[in-house]
Amino acid sequence: xxxxxxxxxxxxxxxxxxxxxxxxxxxxxxxxxxxxxxxxxxxxxxxxxxxxxxxxxxxxxxxxxxxxxxxxxxxxxxxxxxxxxxxxxxxxxxxxxxxxxxxxxxxxxxxxxxxxxxxxxxxxxxxxxxxxxxxxxxxxxxxxxxxxxxxxxxxxxxxxxxxxxxxxxxxxxxxxxxxxxxxxxxxxxxxxxxxxxxxxxxxxxxxxxxxxxxxxxxxxxxxxxxxxxxxxxxxxxxxxxxxxxxxxxxxxxxxxxxxxxxxxxxxxxxxxxxxxxxxxxxxxxxxxxxxxxxxxxxxxxxxxxxxxxxxxxxxxxxxxxxxxxxxxxxxxxxxxxxxxxxxxxxxxxxxxxxxxxxxxxxxxxxxxxxxxxxxxxxxx
Amino acid sequence: xxxxxxxxxxxxxxxxxxxxxxxxxxxxxxxxxxxxxxxxxxxxxxxxxxxxxxxxxxxxxxxxxxxxxxxxxxxxxxxxxxxxxxxxxxxxxxxxxxxxxxxxxxxxxxxxxxxxxxxxxxxxxxxxxxxxxxxxxxxxxxxxxxxxxxxxxxxxxxxxxxxxxxxxxxxxxxxxxxxxxxxxxxxxxxxxxxxxxxxxxxxxxxxxxxx
Numbered sequence: 001x002x003x004x005x006x007x008x009x010x011x012x013x014x015x016x017x018x019x020x021x022x023x024x025x026x027x028x029x030x031x032x033x034x035x036x037x038x039x040x041x042x043x044x045x046x047x048x049x050x051x052x053x054x055x056x057x058x059x060x061x062x063x064x065x066x067x068x069x070x071x072x073x074x075x076x077x078x079x080x081x082x083x084x085x086x087x088x089x090x091x092x093x094x095x096x097x098x099x100x101x102x103x104x105x106x107x108x109x110x111x112x113x114x115x116x117x118x119x120x121x122x123x124x125x126x127x128x129x130x131x132x133x134x135x136x137x138x139x140x141x142x143x144x145x146x147x148x149x150x151x152x153x154x155x156x157x158x159x160x161x162x163x164x165x166x167x168x169x170x171x172x173x174x175x176x177x178x179x180x181x182x183x184x185x186x187x188x189x190x191x192x193x194x195x196x197x198x199x200x201x202x203x204x205x206x207x208x209x210x211x212x213x214x215x216x217x218x219x220x221x222x223x224x225x226x227x228x229x230x231x232x233x234x235x236x237x238x239x240x241x242x243x244x245x246x247x248x249x250x251x252x253x254x255x256x257x258x259x260x261x262x263x264x265x266x267x268x269x270x271x272x273x274x275x276x277x278x279x280x281x282x283x284x285x286x287x288x289x290x291x292x293x294x295x296x297x298x299x300x301x302x303x304x305x306x307x308x309x310x311x312x313x314x315x316x317x318x319x320x321x322x323x324x325x326x327x328x329x330x331x332x333x334x335x336x337x338x339x340x341x342x343x344x345x346x347x348x349x350x351x352x353x354x355x356x357x358x359x360x361x362x363x364x365x366x367x368x369x370x371x372x373x374x375x376x377x378x379x380x
Numbered sequence: 381x382x383x384x385x386x387x388x389x390x391x392x393x394x395x396x397x398x399x400x401x402x403x404x405x406x407x408x409x410x411x412x413x414x415x416x417x418x419x420x421x422x423x424x425x426x427x428x429x430x431x432x433x434x435x436x437x438x439x440x441x442x443x444x445x446x447x448x449x450x451x452x453x454x455x456x457x458x459x460x461x462x463x464x465x466x467x468x469x470x471x472x473x474x475x476x477x478x479x480x481x482x483x484x485x486x487x488x489x490x491x492x493x494x495x496x497x498x499x500x501x502x503x504x505x506x507x508x509x510x511x512x513x514x515x516x517x518x519x520x521x522x523x524x525x526x527x528x529x530x531x532x533x534x535x536x537x538x539x540x541x542x543x544x545x546x547x548x549x550x551x552x553x554x555x556x557x558x559x560x561x562x563x564x565x566x567x568x569x570x571x572x573x574x575x576x577x578x579x580x581x582x583x584x585x586x587x588x589x590x591x
Contacts, residue, residue: 109479111504116479182482186439187446190393233438234556235573240437322557326529361530 004073008161009223011348012266012289012314020345020378022371023316023353025062026076027053027165027226028270028292031367034360036060042364043069053078056102056115059357070371074351075160077151077218079142079167103136106178120181127195130202138210142167148217155221164222164265166214168207171229172251175203189243196247204251211259219263224289227255232273235298241277249281256286268316272356274298276305283312292317292355293344302343314349319370321354326361330369337373345378352378383410383419386451390423393443395450402454412458413465416495420448420455424493428576438482441575445489452493468586469497469519473505474555476534480527483555486575487523494579496586507538514549521550521569521585523578529557536566543567550585554578 002010002018010017023029030053031039040046045065053059067075099109099118107119122133144167154162176199177185188196215225229252231238239248256267268289269282274297279290290313294300302318319325324336337352344350352374358367386405389398405415427444430436436444459465470491474484481503492498499517501509510522522542526535535558539551552570553563563571570585572578 111477111479118479183442183485186442186482189439190443191395236434236437238438240440243437243439322529359530 003159005158005161005223008073008351011345011351012224013348014311014314015348016346017348018379020341020374021073021161021351022071022374022378023074023163023351024070024072024371025067026074026163027059027078027169028228028356029317029353030059030062031358032058032360033060034058035358035362035364035367036062038360039066039364039367042368054081055100056108057357058110058115070368071375072371073161074163074224075154076163076165077147077154077222078165079144079147079214081167082141082143103141104175104179105134117178120179120184122179122199123181123184125180127198130195130198133202135202135206138167138206138213142210142213144213144217151218151221161224162218162222163268164214164218164225164263166207166210166226168210169228169270170207170211170226170255172200172203172207172255173229173231173248176200179203186239189239189247193247200247200251204255207255208258211255211262215259215262219265222263222265224268225259225263225265226268226270226291227259227287228270228291230270230272231278232271232275232297234273234296236274237277238273241281244278244281249285253285260286266314272297274300276300279305279309279313283309287313289314289316289351291315292353294322294355295320295340296322296355302340306344306346306349310344310347310349314351315344316351317353317355318344318350319352319354321356321358321362325354325358325366325370326363328366330365333366333369334373334377337370338377341374341378383415386415386419387423387426390420390444390447390451391426393440393447395443395447398447398451399454402451406454406458412455416452416455416465420451421494424448424490425576428490428579432574432576438486441486442489445486445493448493449489465495466497467495468521468582469499469517470521470523470582471499471501471510471513471517471519472523472525473501473510474503474525474527475531475538476504476506478526478528478531478534478555479503480525480555483527483575484523484525487525487554487578490575490579491523491582494583496582507541510538511542511545514546519549521552521582523552523554523582526553526555526558532557532562539566539568552578552581552585 007017008021011021040048048063051061053061101107105121108115109118266288267286269287270291272294276299293315318340324332386401389401431441472488474481488498488500499513526532550569553568554572560571570581572581
């Protein structure tokens with residue numbers, strides 16, 4: 001009898017597992033608070049409590065009862081935020097229009113089931129202002145010690161593949177423009193490169209400290225470690241490959257190598273959008289798993305991706321949250337699951353899940369249909 | 381010294397040098413309209429083409445638009461009161477519930493560069509504000525942007541109400557999740573999948589209005 005963990009590791013070793021492994025409940029692979037409420041109701045499980053994963057993204061943890069029901073193969077090891085985020089007790093409720101400032105000083109406002117960025121503390125900053133900025137310390141933001149015991153227990157039980165999340169996404173480029181404002185930072189990439197390097201270095205150092213604090217506790221237990229940094233839009237990269245190589249890659253490479261020095265876990269890297277032109281660079285950085293495989297973006301044809309990069313990369317996600325899950329019928333969802341398993345899962349190298357956090361526009365029937373189809377069609 | 385230098389300055393993102401180049405060209409008695417049409421707008425068209433082709437990216441596009449704007453700032457006082465240089469008025473904004481503005485800003489900057497009078501309402505704009513601004517500024521069209529699948533509904537509502545109350549106004553929609561079939565389905569007059577295309581669309585509407 002294959003365990004969930006063996007199933008995931010087999011797939012990540014590029015060998016054919018007994019069925020496609022399935023993921024739910026992690027950073028970028030979970031449900032929004034509103035979508036989770038809908039799903040609980042649909043499953044007759046409204047009495048389960050809702051615990052906020054990240055109020056900045058309005059996401060929810062998924063109860064073990066539901067993970068078991070769907071036969072999910074992963075469990076996520078995420079340090080809890082030091083803020084009490086239990087729904088009903090915190091300002092950051094869906095549809096609340098609440099405004100808050102995150103640990104970096106970036107202003108956010110909740111609209112619907114999404115928290116938008118509304119203010120950027122370094123928008124007008126000069127190089128010397130970076131010395132004066134109150135940089136956050138990850139030790140203040142997350143409870144790292146508290147995850148060691150639960151992670152050790154899960155590891156010793158050996159049932160599930162354990163996916164690590166630093167607490168932060170480990171993003172450097174994105175964090176830079178959150179702080180600076182997107183338009184301003186985009187212009188910096190051309191006219192203000194010294195500032196870009198200085199800002200990226202500051203953020204990298206904080207990410208490295210975050211990685212060290214996290215991996216010191218659970219690095220020995222986890223199988224996969226997630227990093228994320230969005231670099232592409234719907235049709236193309238946000239920045240040129242040349243800008244990436246000059247101004248972003250050195251920092252991502254250093255973070256990946258640092259993480260690798262602290263854990264044997266495979267590096268899972270998330271970037272939304274039409275990211276195909278950078279995949280060789282990610283492989284060079286040490287990335288082994290690509291998420292989310294945004295199939296609705298340009299040049300993200302799953303057959304071609306598998307053919308070109310399948311030897312070096314495993315794929316994680318790929319079930320379309322853009323059109324199929326929100327607007328499709330159950331049969332469309334089944335066809336989507338079948339296609340992605342066929343394209344990406346042949347010979348292993350694929351863990352099935354939604355392209356992104358499932359928002360409230362996805363009917364709960366389709367969430368259930370996705371995982372049922374994975375069980376049914378993912379069999380060897 | 382020639383219009384080519386101004387054209388090149390836009391393509392080389394020389395936002396600091398372009399003002400002087402434009403001033404020198406004016407000193408040489410080149411008509412402002414020629415500087416606008418033959419240097420700035422031509423350069424912006426070229427940049428837009430490269431962006432649509434995928435050979436330049438958002439940073440380059442933003443810097444080019446910024447450079448063009450710096451050049452335009454020198455010319456603008458010369459055009460004040462001369463309505464003939466303004467080819468149309470557009471009200472632009474991200475729809476209700478949407479706080480994203482980079483795509484919308486790009487379109488606004490390029491529109492302005494292409495001689496449109498642009499009333500930018502920012503983000504999270506409800507239908508009434510679109511309508512009120514269109515009325516106040518006597519706009520020919522409204523351009524709205526949505527970045528999220530979840531705010532497409534707000535776009536649909538706004539377009540429906542605007543077309544209902546002001547059938548004469550042209551509405552152009554855009555943003556990552558929006559496509560031509562969605563634009564058609566909600567009754568928008570125009571759609572483009574990128575900023576340069578939005579400017580071309582705007583131009584066709586103005587052209588047809590003056591034909």
